[in-house]
Amino acid sequence: MRKIVTVAVTLTAMATQPVIADERAVILIIGDGFDDTHVTMGRNYLKGHAGQLLLDQMPFRGAVQVETVDSEGTPIYVADSANTATTLSTGAITQIARIGKNAADEPVKTVLESAAANGYKTGIVSTASVTDASPAAFAAHVTIRACENPVTIRGGEKYGVMFDGCPEDLRENGGMGSISEQLALADVDVILGGGMEHFVAQYESYPTALALAKEQGVTILTERDALKQQHSGRVIGLFSEDTMPVAWRGTDGRIAESIERSWLNYIHQMIGSITQPEVIECEANPTFTEMPTMETMTRYALDHLSRDNDKGFFLTIESASIDKKAHERDACGSIGEIKQLEEALAVVMDYATENPNTLILVTADHSQAAQIVPDPTLYTSLPIPVFSPGKVSRVVTPEGSVMRINYATNNIRSEEHTGANVPLFANIEGKSVLSPFMRQRDIYDAMMRYLEL
């Protein structure tokens, strides 16, 4: 008996060990700001409160701690997309605004770069500008995220704030150049998203990033229909000037609003009356119509990376505007972007069915400001007006209820990020390299391990 048991144990161990294959792929989907609140917003709206997203049906689910430090290495409890994408791409814990550089401001090799160096094909898809933090951190290295092009790298204004630029990253100073210049030259087989303005931005007589890319023989795509056919060699697709327009918006473009207060309520908030914002519905965003969907870009990238490839690939896909629309207090904008993420996920899950040695990961870079709050308040019995000090959207869902989203982290036009741990979803391959609780740097390790790098 003992002998058979020994054999059994050996065979069992063999069975659970990943099979060594010629082809192997990692697809990392980053939902920017896609925390558990946004996952639930998406579920409630798209599938109903008793329904399941495709994400909910994935066999692995865990939580991920986000780590950020300041220049002294002291912990900071809320991150930005630059430092977290850098941790996911390199394993380094770093400062806010860093792209592909560690806390000491040194460039760190990314999983994409390691994969490319080892013969894997590589790709980047985003609904933001491809020079934005999350896509950039996989193939570029600059000190400040706003150094997106040859003009901004010399300093200027981003989000209304002046900054110094990244002098040490200037090519003439021996640096690697701005993000768009680095992407133009990077060993990445396919890059799709927005951001044309960063590729045509020109400083004095220096070549634009677009010119650099063309010099390298890169095929440049600018129209959605170009994705209907394949192209050989390196491809960069830039379908909008900066961030791509999102698929959905609220009724007539309305975002979250303050309550209206009666004259008496201004005298004291415990008296008088208030009027809640009218409900909204999510509707198609007219400016989205010319855009390729995230699904279309994903399908093109998968085709491009898997054709004539017996080694495998690394592909990162960012659903950028969950976060961007949360900053703007546009709940329907975020939900439409979650719908896009789900559709892209369906495509990669189908791919993994045909190609079992494919690790699919979905996670977020940081959590965001939106909260689902009661509609009406839990305190309806109180004989006083009860209202959010921030701004709210009251979204009518297809199942006929009102989902109220509260945005109340600050007083300016753009909400703050928040600091909760974020979800992690994976297909069955994830079980061999993931744990129920990880830090973002552990995800980098897991991807490297899976690709045997």
Add this chain to the structure above:
Amino acid sequence: MRKIVTVAVTLTAMATQPVIADERAVILIIGDGFDDTHVTMGRNYLKGHAGQLLLDQMPFRGAVQVETVDSEGTPIYVADSANTATTLSTGAITQIARIGKNAADEPVKTVLESAAANGYKTGIVSTASVTDASPAAFAAHVTIRACENPVTIRGGEKYGVMFDGCPEDLRENGGMGSISEQLALADVDVILGGGMEHFVAQYESYPTALALAKEQGVTILTERDALKQQHSGRVIGLFSEDTMPVAWRGTDGRIAESIERSWLNYIHQMIGSITQPEVIECEANPTFTEMPTMETMTRYALDHLSRDNDKGFFLTIESASIDKKAHERDACGSIGEIKQLEEALAVVMDYATENPNTLILVTADHSQAAQIVPDPTLYTSLPIPVFSPGKVSRVVTPEGSVMRINYATNNIRSEEHTGANVPLFANIEGKSVLSPFMRQRDIYDAMMRYLEL
């Protein structure tokens, strides 16, 4: 070769199947309001941002969708503790405020009652009054959660709001009585927590719940030291009048505060200056000193339930004040309660090491208002004051950073609940009955299945 493989598979299957044993236990820990934000607050404060809670080391982690309906059965996206504890305890999706009753207001048998009816011992531990929603929903059935005792069941005031009481639940109307009366008579072996005021509340000449319990021969404990020895038969321990004081508070009892605004900033919020609240530290709460810890109550309950017991038990433990202190905007209060939850979890994990057929679940009933926000704002470069429209606590953590907690869901003294899906943690036994994504009713099903009910 094929034959050996067959043997191997059989042995593997046997090894992963739960062993049918005489004894079997379920321990359900409910962190009230213990969403991913509070889990992260606890981790950052208690273990550091790169550390791990005991919870983080559990082998199973998933997410749970919270379901609530109104009287028409229409979905509501934010729950209260009564309806969610009822879903966990009975599998029924119900209305806000219901205790052990479904949406049609009919009593539903709970997992605790089914376990007791099948020879399992049963127990309830809470840091709230044992008549509060989460503990009550496992062994009582009333229409409105405030019907906690023979006085309030006849209507009155709770949280400053008048309500009608629960006339159909009155014993003289053929009902089962108030929550404290039901707990006095219920077939529960051990009940420990706060709530003495609900057991001594007397309406006219009707007997108090305490009198009913004594008639049944129940041992009543009121002092912490009584938990140093065991008692035979049914035990009810009531260590405070209502909710038990919490272990921690902020410096000098300070809770979240508004910013101070300069005169100019009152003229327009884009000018002038603001002063952020001073930082606080978490300190021992002086009113906690006479209380038994959650760990002590848990240890007593485990001893009580496992002695002379060859069948097993069902035990639910509530860490109530994560939620209650979030309502009050008291971040240190919530964190101290999370510390208590962790200490109680360590005790039950030790028990499960000795008694492998023990399913340990930790989950939350609903999410809560607290958010971890940047300190300082992400928009430090802006030349205008940036501040939360709500109230903030700036908590200095033991690793020397400031964790800023924002409470901004409404304008009154008590925050709203929120609607994100909540975490679920389990020990290794969980893998046989749980999935990565569940609805709260599925947790009821899983516990029933594990206990073979």
